[in-house]
Each structure stands twice: as structure tokens, then as C-alpha cells.
Amino acid sequence: MNMAPEFSPPQEEFRTTQERVYFQVRDAILRGKFLPGHPITIRGLAAELNCSPMPVREALRRLTSERALELSDTRRVTVPTMTPEKLAEICAARVALECQAAEQALPFVGLGALEQLRQLDARVTSALKEKNIEEYVTANLDFHFTLYRLGHPHIILSLIESLWLQTAPLQHLVFQRFGVQELPDRHEDLLDAIADGSVARVRLAIRQDIEEGLGSISAEELL
């Protein structure tokens, strides 16, 4: 059986092995290479990533601390399974934090940034038409985070990243089953609201984008 999670080779150079392992596993989770409920072993990862168990232990500890992975009652590390309650919570937290991040970013949106956001949105819609899920996920992620980063947040951004990390495997699975054609595109509303500088409309667009995207799958993920 081929359980190899297809780790990407390390893109950039990292200071420590633990950091390299952390980002490789993190990336694998984001790309949905781990199935929910799938157990992860320290020695197995160490063998696949060509290092000793030590850096893997710390990387996994870090990821479980971010809720990207989960500790079972027997101290085994697994990919978290999603429940409707957790999804609703993540949804609510994302609305609360991303609305705040967007509002905080709003004064910093110049014409260059707006143009960049439009181009990223174009990538998103084109990926939607081509049903290229991989591209859609990454472009959508880039679109949101380039906006949020304009306000130069640190703490809030890392909280949002943690929440995205938790829904990442789910997105992948659900999009595989349903396709992506029927998702409403709230990015247009968002871009218009940003251009107008309307805080209320920005918050509304983000809330709808999140709730329609994540809410639409809330009934289907009982695996």
C-alpha cells in the first residue's frame, strides 16, 4: 500500500530540522495529504523525512498545540476529525477574527494592493471554472491573507492561520465530492466594499464568504 503522504521537498532553507519538518507536515495537512482520523507515528515520519525522531516530536507537539493535529487519549497523534460543532465554532471564530483583520487592513489598501487583490480574485475565479481544486485553494488562501496582511497583524494573523489549518483537510475532501461550481463568489462584493472603504460592507462580505463556504458543507462531512 502506498501511504506515502507525498511530502514536498523543503522549498526554502530552514534554520533547524525541526522547523523544516514542521512546515513540511503543515504543508501536507494543508494539501489534504493526511486523511482525518489517520494515525501519525513519530518514527514513521522520521523515516520518511530522513531525520531522527527528535525533530518530529517537537514539530508534532507544535502542530497539536495549534490544533492542526490531535492527541488521542493514548497519546497517539492523529489528524482531527471534523464535527458539526467544531465546524460551527471555527466558522464563528473565523468571522470574528477575519472581519477584524479586514477592518484593520482597510486603511492600508492602496491602488496597488487593490489591483493585486483583483488579480488574485481572477486566479480564484479561473480556478473555479477549470475546477482546479489545488489552484483554487491556494489562490483563495492568497487572496484572503494578502488582504489581512496589509494591516500588519501578527497575533490575529497567526490565530486565523491556525483556523484555516483546521479546515484545510475538510475543504479538500468536500470539494473533491461536490465540485466547486456552485459556490457563490463573495470576493466581488468584498472588492467593491474595499474600494468604497465601507467597513460594514467589508464585514458583511467576509461573513457571507465564510458562512456560505463553510456552512454549505456542514451537513455532509459525517465520515
Next chain:
Amino acid sequence: MNMAPEFSPPQEEFRTTQERVYFQVRDAILRGKFLPGHPITIRGLAAELNCSPMPVREALRRLTSERALELSDTRRVTVPTMTPEKLAEICAARVALECQAAEQALPFVGLGALEQLRQLDARVTSALKEKNIEEYVTANLDFHFTLYRLGHPHIILSLIESLWLQTAPLQHLVFQRFGVQELPDRHEDLLDAIADGSVARVRLAIRQDIEEGLGSISAEELL
């Protein structure tokens, strides 16, 4: 020099040493036993806590992942120093998340819970009068978290806990210098709003409680 951070003995029994160390260090941070900027060494902690460096490594990794500690550019673990920017962000994030948590808890507030909250608020105000900082901090923490826990949140609650952990050492220092007599008490407004079941007033009270509490110290913590 007596740098011993006065670790509390482990209150309950923990499954692993790493977990014990994690909570002991976490508790020490919450009680302000570590000074901001103070470097923390793995071997030093290991010696103080009677274990090998290994569990300390994982506990510190976990705490830095929660931003309760910080990694310097030379991979040294230090207690984070607060900056006005970080404080403003934490403040904004707390408003966003705690308003959400309170709104989520509102339907679950029964008469028993309301009475419990009133008693906790009484503890807070009495601690304020007696200028008992330790008691104030814990009672205030209990007040907020018993409210939030009513909505049975998991993810949001852990996010909020992480944010409180980041401001804990600051509270301690600032309250030592200024005393606590002039802090406005928004808990009364909050309790009234809860009794009325008014979401808008609950959110307003929490926003004011956070912003007046943390905002009042934003200009004074340049250490």
C-alpha cells in the same frame, strides 16, 4: 541572587512529565514569576523541575507556539516583551472573540449560572476594595471564563486562553505599579445585559471591559 521562579508544586497528577512541566511553567507565567525579557534555559528549568531537558524542550516549544513565550533570533527562549502594537492587537482579538463567546453563551445562561456569575463578580469587587491583586486576577478570570464556558466552546475558548496568557504578566506588573482602584467595573453592565438577554448590550459591555482594562495601560508599559 534569588532567581528561583517559585514554581508551584504540581497540583494534580499529570500523565506525562512534559505535561507537568508545561502547566508549571504556564502557571508561573500567569502569576508573573518571569520578568519580560528574562531568558529561560532548558537545562536550568530541567534542574529546577527535577527532570531531564527533554520534557522541558517540548513544554517550551508548546508555550512558544501559543505565544506565551518567545524565540529570540538565536533560538533562545525569553519572556515576551509587550509593545503597544501587540497590546492593541491582543485587545482587538479579545474583543472579537470574547464578544462571540459571550453571544454564544447567552442562550445557555440560566438562573443558576446568573447567580454564580453574580457571586464571582462580588469576589472581583471585594478583591478590588482590598487591593488584593492575586485574588482580583483569578476572580476576574473565573468570571469571564465561567460565562464563556456556558456556550460549550472548545476552539474559541482555547484561542481566548492564549490571549489571556499573553497579557497575564503585563497585568501583574501594571497593577503592582498603579493599584486597581480606578478601574471601572463593567461587570455590572454585563450582568444586566445578560439578564435582559440583549446581545448588543452584552457585546458593548465586554468591549468596554476589555478596552478600558487593557487600553488604560497602553501608554505605561514601555519597560
Next chain:
DNA sequence: TTCCAACATTTGTGATCACATTCTAGTGGT
């Protein structure tokens, strides 16, 4: 066939060791 006990394997945790990097004194020169 089904169930359960006993064994072997795997796994997580903690300790110890080795090494490269960083911090800290102590030294020597100006």
C-alpha cells in the same frame, strides 16, 4: 467459528550523549 489470553512488535516518553553555535569572562594591546 468465535472469543480470549499470551506473546511479539510497535510506539511514545524520558534520559544521555555529541556537536555546533552562542554567550561570557579574562586577557592583552592601545
Next chain:
DNA sequence: ACCACTAGAATGTGATCACAAATGTTGGAA
């Protein structure tokens, strides 16, 4: 007296080992 430089100590990181708990497998008995 002051500063740059070097040697020693201390620290973080990674690897390996030991051990107990958990998991998986095998074997026999009902």
C-alpha cells in the same frame, strides 16, 4: 582606563538508547 579578541563555559539541536504502555498477532479453548 577602555576596547577588541580569544579561550572556556553554557546552551540549543539532533541522535541514540532504555523502558513502559499500547497495539497487533497468533494460538488454543469453548
